[in-house]
Amino acid sequence: AQKITQTQPGMFVQEKEAVTLDCTYDTSDPSYGLFWYKQPSSGEMIFLIYQGSYDQQNATEGRYSLNFQKARKSANLVISASQLGDSAMYFCAMSSQGSNTGKLIFGQGTTLQVKP
Amino acid sequence: GAGVSQSPSNKVTEKGKDVELRCDPISGHTALYWYRQSLGQGLEFLIYFQGNSAPDKSGLPSDRFSAERTGGSVSTLTIQRTQQEDSAVYLCASSLVGPGGTDTQYFGPGTRLTVL
Numbered sequence: 001a002q003k004i005t006q007t008q009p010g011m012f013v014q015e016k017e018a019v020t021l022d023c024t025y026d027t028s029d030p031s032y033g034l035f036w037y038k039q040p041s042s043g044e045m046i047f048l049i050y051q052g053s054y055d056q057q058n059a060t061e062g063r064y065s066l067n068f069q070k071a072r073k074s075a076n077l078v079i080s081a082s083q084l085g086d087s088a089m090y091f092c093a094m095s096s097q098g099s100n101t102g103k104l105i106f107g108q109g110t111t112l113q114v115k116p
Numbered sequence: 117g118a119g120v121s122q123s124p125s126n127k128v129t130e131k132g133k134d135v136e137l138r139c140d141p142i143s144g145h146t147a148l149y150w151y152r153q154s155l156g157q158g159l160e161f162l163i164y165f166q167g168n169s170a171p172d173k174s175g176l177p178s179d180r181f182s183a184e185r186t187g188g189s190v191s192t193l194t195i196q197r198t199q200q201e202d203s204a205v206y207l208c209a210s211s212l213v214g215p216g217g218t219d220t221q222y223f224g225p226g227t228r229l230t231v232l
Contacts, residue, residue, distance in 0.1 A: 035220070045207065045223035091159065095215070101172035102147060102215035106159035 023092035120224035141210030
């Protein structure tokens with residue numbers, strides 16, 4: 001069975017500094033996708049970044065990068081130059097690309113607070 | 117373009133009543149997903165539609181829950197004889213093609229259901 005683990009319930013970071021949000025996963029599927037979503041207090045889930053299991057390079061999207069270590073089964077999100085608007089809940093999620101369903105399995109989330 | 121929309125945004129109902137939640141996916145997206153977010157359970161997958169058929173409905177918690185999709189577009193999630201444990205935020209997501217590849221799910225704002 002697939003599982004996503006986020007071990008940091010809450011994190012603080014000073015504005016303009018970088019922060020790493022941890023995510024480890026467990027799957028027996030050879031092909032899978034890893035996603036990070038941001039959920040501000042307003043409630044909408046905002047897609048941030050995607051990493052495929054066969055991608056050779058770590059994904060980057062603006063200030064977001066994904067530190068993908070396949071052998072360790074980790075997919076940590078790195079946010080550079082934190083901004084006050086980055087304060088939100090962050091979810092790591094996984095999908096199996098070899099199955100007949102694209103359902104996402106989510107971790108429990110990490111609440112990030114950016115201090116001015 | 118327009119994102120995923122859901123209605124109503126909030127629904128308060130009495131225990132035992134039936135409720136219908138609606139989802140309008142992004143135009144042209146063939147895959148549609150329903151998830152439930154509650155404090156105790158986190159984010160849980162409910163059902164996946166490809167077009168009008170549901171290849172994966174493994175996450176529906178009981179036979180009180182049903183969903184349909186018509187015209188390859190709008191979807192309705194129906195909960196019959198609501199119970200207090202059904203209180204949660206119900207999220208709908210759509211993606212362009214469905215399982216496999218780099219298909220990203222985009223979420224709606226959710227419907228907050230409260231069962232009194």
